[in-house]
Amino acid sequence: MSKKITLTPIGGVGQIGSNSTLIKYKNEVILIDCGILFPYEDFFDINYLIPDLSKVEETPNKLIITHGHEDHIGAIVHFILQYPEVEVHAPLFAKKLIERKLGHKKMSKKIHLYNRDGYIECDGLNVLPIQVNHSIPDTYGMLLNIDETSIFFVSDFKIDQKAKFEPNFDFEKLKKNSEGKFKILLADSTNIKSKNLHTPSEEDIFPELEEIIKNANGRIFITSFASNVFRIRNFILLAEKYGKRLVPHGRSMINYIATATECEHIHETKVLRELDQIDPNDPKLIVLLSGCQGDFKGAFRRVAKGEDSNFKVKETDTFVISSKAIPGSEKKISLLINSLYELGAKVINNDEAHIHVSGHPGKEDLRILYDQFSPDVAIPIHGETEFLYQHAKWIDDNYPKTTSHVIKNFDSVQIEGTKVTLVPTDSSPEPILIHGQDLPIEKSAISERRKMACNGVIFISINKESLSKRKISIECNFMGLPLLCLDHKEVLLDYLHNFLATRKVKLLEQTSEDLRVETRRFMNNILGYKPITIVQFV
Numbered sequence: 001m002s003k004k005i006t007l008t009p010i011g012g013v014g015q016i017g018s019n020s021t022l023i024k025y026k027n028e029v030i031l032i033d034c035g036i037l038f039p040y041e042d043f044f045d046i047n048y049l050i051p052d053l054s055k056v057e058e059t060p061n062k063l064i065i066t067h068g069h070e071d072h073i074g075a076i077v078h079f080i081l082q083y084p085e086v087e088v089h090a091p092l093f094a095k096k097l098i099e100r101k102l103g104h105k106k107m108s109k110k111i112h113l114y115n116r117d118g119y120i121e122c123d124g125l126n127v128l129p130i131q132v133n134h135s136i137p138d139t140y141g142m143l144l145n146i147d148e149t150s151i152f153f154v155s156d157f158k159i160d161q162k163a164k165f166e167p168n169f170d171f172e173k174l175k176k177n178s179e180g181k182f183k184i185l186l187a188d189s190t191n192i193k194s195k196n197l198h199t200p201s202e203e204d205i206f207p208e209l210e211e212i213i214k215n216a217n218g219r220i221f222i223t224s225f226a227s228n229v230f231r232i233r234n235f236i237l238l239a240e241k242y243g244k245r246l247v248p249h250g251r252s253m254i255n256y257i258a259t260a261t262e263c264e265h266i267h268e269t270k271v272l273r274e275l276d277q278i279d280p281n282d283p284k285l286i287v288l289l290s291g292c293q294g295d296f297k298g299a300f301r302r303v304a305k306g307e308d309s310n311f312k313v314k315e316t317d318t319f320v321i322s323s324k325a326i327p328g329s330e331k332k333i334s335l336l337i338n339s340l341y342e343l344g345a346k347v348i349n350n351d352e353a354h355i356h357v358s359g360h361p362g363k364e365d366l367r368i369l370y371d372q373f374s375p376d377v378a379i380p381i382h383g384e385t386e387f388l389y390q391h392a393k394w395i396d397d398n399y400p401k402t403t404s405h406v407i408k409n410f411d412s413v414q415i416e417g418t419k420v421t422l423v424p425t426d427s428s429p430e431p432i433l434i435h436g437q438d439l440p441i442e443k444s445a446i447s448e449r450r451k452m453a454c455n456g457v458i459f460i461s462i463n464k465e466s467l468s469k470r471k472i473s474i475e476c477n478f479m480g481l482p483l484l485c486l487d488h489k490e491v492l493l494d495y496l497h498n499f500l501a502t503r504k505v506k507l508l509e510q511t512s513e514d515l516r517v518e519t520r521r522f523m524n525n526i527l528g529y530k531p532i533t534i535v536q537f538v
């Protein structure tokens with residue numbers, strides 16, 4: 001049997017999100033991660049996008065999850081519904097998050113746990129999880145060993161040598177198990193453009209967070225990524241040290257803290273309270289708010305807009321934005337900050353204090369990985385197309401003996417011994433749009449929504465029985481059009497009456513189409529655009 005291994009990213013390359021990579025070897029068809037992509041343009045209430053697996057001919061028999069971020073596990077419900085027999089492997093924190101996700105859908109699935117010392121049994125392929133640091137507990141890269149070839153796949157990582165709540169990047173296991181082999185690296189490109197050459201440690205922001213918490217006279221509201229459990233753990237330490245009480249507010253903050261407590265990443269503490277155990281006006285209160293990206297349904301937004309039923313902003317409040325705006329969220333967040341200033345609160349943003357760090361490697365962190373692993377071939381992943389090319393250039397400039405390749409989603413990398421062949425795809429399917437109760441929706445339907453939203457709608461209904469009478473009964477209703485259209489309604493109806501009077505109504509279908517065209521033409525003269533027009537005979 002061929003000893004060829006094929007890697008095909010179906011998401012996460014040329015984009016930040018929907019991380020998913022297919023690995024084929026002998027009888028194994030393994031998917032590493034199955035994440036979602038957050039909408040990158042206005043898709044009209046689309047919740048998220050998932051990779052389209054319809055082009056994948058084989059049925060995946062294993063799903064290996066590297067960590068619990070939504071862009072790595074978010075599509076798992078859809079995936080398990082599509083492949084119910086798949087064997088799922090995950091580290092503890094991701095396992096608990098997935099179980100919670102499946103529980104919401106009244107689904108269940110055995111999830112095999114792996115840890116820092118473990119390996120995942122596959123047919124002739126040795127899969128070794130390598131623990132790394134990131135911005136969520138229990139994050140791993142995967143070392144895939146076949147005979148004399150080692151492939152290290154590490155989509156999200158940082159090197160945090162000061163990490164106090166988890167072990168450091170496990171270079172020892174990585175080196176021990178790849179020594180002397182032909183090595184291929186697929187690594188994180190997220191921060192390749194960052195001016196921060198070394199991504200600071202989570203502990204580097206502790207002193208400034210401590211100063212803020214120590215010196216605040218009133219309540220403190222902190223918004224940060226709810227999945228950044230170790231930062232939350234530091235907030236708990238500071239609350240304990242300065243006699244504060246800490247309450248999570250917002251569904252995702254409550255859920256992540258509950259899951260982290262279950263996994264013992266957060267320990268039981270009397271400073272951590274629930275909403276009904278606190279006085280909302282307690283000046284010793286720290287409120288952890290979810291929705292740090294200004295999400296429309298998030299707690300941060302509700303509080304900052306004065307729309308929260310539990311917390312009303314006061315002049316003695318301090319708001320701490322311990323997160324970074326992801327592209328596309330900047331305006332939403334700055335509007336909330338403006339609103340907080342208007343309400344008289346003090347705001348400390350991450351551009352004026354060192355209160356947020358990334359979970360991805362700067363160039364000097366990448367250098368540590370490249371020096372430790374010494375890849376013969378390197379393929380940038382986890383980044384927009386520009387990042388991948390910049391990462392490849394950095395490899396070419398710094399590691400001339402390493403061959404770099406830039407790939408896109410659905411391209412395949414075939415590896416056999418020391419031979420690496422790229423097989424470009426001729427077409428890559430568009431991701432699937434998910435909305436409502438996790439249901440797919442076609443792009444054509446989104447396009448219709450866009451037209452309705454931008455152009456408004458006119459409903460024309462004609463009484464069929466009246467067609468044979470002298471006066472035809474026509475009704476007209478507008479939706480999403482300016483009020484001034486009402487002034488033209490009678491003229492439009494007269495126009496349509498005259499139009500019908502000049503022709504014999506035989507074919508309803510043709511008449512309906514003619515009326516639609518005439519109405520749109522009439523409205524175009526008034527508005528300068530043509531509303532969607534629906535004509536019905538009733």
Ligand SMILES: [Zn+2]
Binds near residue numbers: 067156
């Ligand atoms: Zn991640």
